[in-house]
Amino acid sequence: MEKITVSIGKSSYPITIASGLLTNLITFLPLEQKSTVMIVTNQTLAPIFLKEITQHLNKQGIKVNNVILPDGEKYKTWESINYIFNELLNNLHGRDTILIALGGGVIGDLTGFAAAIYQRGIKYIQIPTTFLAQVDAAIGGKTGVNHELGKNMIGAFHQPIAVIIDTDFLLSLSSRQFASGIAEVIKYAVIFDEQFFYWLEQNIDALISLNPQALEYCIRRCCELKANVISSDEKEIRGIRVLLNFGHTFGHAIEAYMGYGNWLHGEAIAVGMIMAARTAEHLKIFQSQHTNRIIALLQRAKLPVNGPIEMKATDYLPYMQRDKKVFSKKMHLVLPTKIGSAILHKSVSDKILVAAINECRIFTELKNNIQI
Missing domain, CATH: 3.40.50.1970 (Rossmann fold)
Known part of the structure; x- marks a missing residue:
């Protein structure tokens, strides 16, 4: 215990x-x-x-x-x-x-x-x-x-x-419900803990098969990371807790547009993390090889990495502009800078957002490989 x-x-x-x-x-x-x-x-x-x-x-x-x-x-x-x-x-x-x-x-x-x-x-x-x-x-x-x-x-x-x-x-749990939780686990590793990300790359199969030791370690590590954040910044006043929203601004747009429950939360967040990573690439603060590592891990967990084909890039923007991280009408986004580190970027243009979203969406249209 x-x-x-x-x-x-x-x-x-x-x-x-x-x-x-x-x-x-x-x-x-x-x-x-x-x-x-x-x-x-x-x-x-x-x-x-x-x-x-x-x-x-x-x-x-x-x-x-x-x-x-x-x-x-x-x-x-x-x-x-x-x-x-x-x-x-x-x-x-x-x-x-x-x-x-x-x-x-x-x-x-x-x-x-x-x-x-x-x-x-x-x-x-x-x-x-x-x-x-x-x-x-x-x-x-x-x-x-x-x-x-x-x-x-x-x-x-x-x-x-x-x-x-x-x-x-x-x-x-169904395999789909369990995979939805893995998205949040990967989120913690990307924004806070490079060694945990490496552990996930080595142990994702054990986690999916519900290996008791893998489950216990994974849950404990996520709880430790979140407890530390909450202890430091209970109500997102100091800005540390806001990093937990990595992928969520994009993901929440998917959930709302597609109808709550049609995409599970973790499925939408998985796609949101890749869109955030692509945004960081456009801003030249994140390297594509790191995005590829995240994509590979999400795919091994049977999570989508591309947005719904029903949504155009411009469909995301109204929802994102109502996000709780918009201040003075400027989009604030949690973006990765490397595996294990992230920042709150305080001004991201619509042009960059649309480009990042389209990179994911175009791939979906070409490959038609999204599984929900």
């Missing part, structure tokens, strides 16, 4: 990583007897895990209600938040209630946002069940919902009181 602490003063919290945590969950949850909790999960996970978790909590004298939401990115909406509020109010939950997010990034973001604003703020716990959520989304306190004009445009920073990562959840 691994334990990592996100150190942010009074809001610090532990991340616990191991297999088999579900069978002894109460040991790792910061709950007291007679606590009241509301579990938020989805229709896919509820039939598999909800009864067992509820029984474990009930045996400890903990009162449990639950909210079961539809499964998918398209349900990351105000309507889902309002449904959570209805259940909290109908069951007379007060400010002492603790929400438990049992699911992937969508459930985690919805639960965290509901916790941030219900009765001006209540506590919540993350139990991430997808690889993407375990290595990234469940950590750091970013919560929110999507808008039809942009992803994650409505939300709040609200840290959980604990993150419980049970690697056994990954055994139930």
Whole structure:
């Protein structure tokens, strides 16, 4: 078992990583007897895990209600938040209630946002069940919902009181869902850790085959990297945390344009990273051989590296111009400078963006090799 602490003063919290945590969950949850909790999960996970978790909590004298939401990115909406509020109010939950997010990034973001604003703020716990959520989304306190004009445009920073990562959840994931998480893993390596990138090149096959040692090391390293960033820059004030958005400005445009859920988040981010790398090449701050290494690693993970053929380069720009990293109407982009290092470039012209996007899109049209 691994334990990592996100150190942010009074809001610090532990991340616990191991297999088999579900069978002894109460040991790792910061709950007291007679606590009241509301579990938020989805229709896919509820039939598999909800009864067992509820029984474990009930045996400890903990009162449990639950909210079961539809499964998918398209349900990351105000309507889902309002449904959570209805259940909290109908069951007379007060400010002492603790929400438990049992699911992937969508459930985690919805639960965290509901916790941030219900009765001006209540506590919540993350139990991430997808690889993407375990290595990234469940950590750091970013919560929110999507808008039809942009992803994650409505939300709040609200840290959980604990993150419980049970690697056994990954055994139930589809290969596509697991690959989506690998995109975020590669992101961490590209922007922060050259040696980790090299490790991924040597161990990507073991990771895909769910080798326990590879999984444990990979999740721990990503959690360490993100915990360090959050501890230094919880709310993107100092500029360090913004580097975690590598590939996301392009990727969020794909998700919004194509309809939330049609492209998985990691699939869109994989393409976004290559578009960002091509942009950095045009600015002469990144070398093409490094882009090729990233492409090779993404392809080994069965992730797309080219944008959807339905999108023209100019289709990206309206979404990118509404991105949270636009200041004074100037596009700020996270761009790599070498494997293991990235910067926030504070003025990228539309001409360069269009050229970088077209390089990926033209290749797609010629090769017709995108697999979603």
